[in-house]
Amino acid sequence: MCSEFDAVTDEQRLLAHFGATYAGEREAKEAGRRHVFPTLLAPFIRLHEEGSGNRVIEEGAFGLLPAFAKELAYGRRTYNARSETVHRLPSFREAWTRGWRCVVPIEAEYAPCYETGRAVRWEIRRADSAPLAVAGIFRKWHSPGGKVLWSFAMLTVSAEGHPVHQRMHRPGEEKRMLVILERDEMDDWLTCTVEEARKFFRQSRVELVAIAAPQLRPRGPQQAF
Numbered sequence: 001m002c003s004e005f006d007a008v009t010d011e012q013r014l015l016a017h018f019g020a021t022y023a024g025e026r027e028a029k030e031a032g033r034r035h036v037f038p039t040l041l042a043p044f045i046r047l048h049e050e051g052s053g054n055r056v057i058e059e060g061a062f063g064l065l066p067a068f069a070k071e072l073a074y075g076r077r078t079y080n081a082r083s084e085t086v087h088r089l090p091s092f093r094e095a096w097t098r099g100w101r102c103v104v105p106i107e108a109e110y111a112p113c114y115e116t117g118r119a120v121r122w123e124i125r126r127a128d129s130a131p132l133a134v135a136g137i138f139r140k141w142h143s144p145g146g147k148v149l150w151s152f153a154m155l156t157v158s159a160e161g162h163p164v165h166q167r168m169h170r171p172g173e174e175k176r177m178l179v180i181l182e183r184d185e186m187d188d189w190l191t192c193t194v195e196e197a198r199k200f201f202r203q204s205r206v207e208l209v210a211i212a213a214p215q216l217r218p219r220g221p222q223q224a225f
Contacts, residue, residue, distance in 0.1 A: 060150030
């Protein structure tokens with residue numbers, strides 16, 4: 001599972017690799033990358049409601065918040081959606097069946113590797129240094145206090161046999177990896193039918209590399225509210 005990643009935040013990089021611009025006005029521009037844990041804000045890409053087919057970037061909480069969620073902390077349980085159960089679990093079912101699919105632009109994800117006998121934090125990214133396009137689902141959440149917030153989850157599949165991801169996490173744990181899209185697959189993922197979307201539930205063909213990374217950085221304050 002992926003609970004920690006670096007989000008793509010540079011607007012020129014988002015436009016060049018994802019063909020998307022931010023929806024509405026932004027108070028401040030941010031360059032580089034943003035380190036994200038569950039419940040923190042990160043960019044995700046969806047289709048504009050106007051029907052033009054244009055991609056727009058929204059800021060959403062990492063961790064899907066269903067209508068019945070009472071607090072932002074619920075997202076600590078829903079940041080990843082398993083491809084095998086996304087269609088039936090109450091937290092994800094409506095977003096999936098309504099076709100609320102998105103692309104999450106990330107520079108790298110982080111996972112622990114235990115091959116040395118202890119947990120070593122590794123950074124996983126594309127071999128060509130391009131950002132990763134991760135398949136996700138999204139929805140709007142109305143908090144009990146009346147505030148409105150976008151939220152999203154990233155989809156995962158089995159990583160058994162994958163050259164990088166099968167090496168991650170504790171021995172004996174189930175191996176999972178994100179659903180990673182090629183650039184020419186993004187439009188199809190965003191526009192296809194719910195049944196057709198299942199064809200993307202497979203291990204990525206993107207070449208990945210993993211390197212040892214510094215230990216966990218301190219969590220920042222919750223950014224959503």
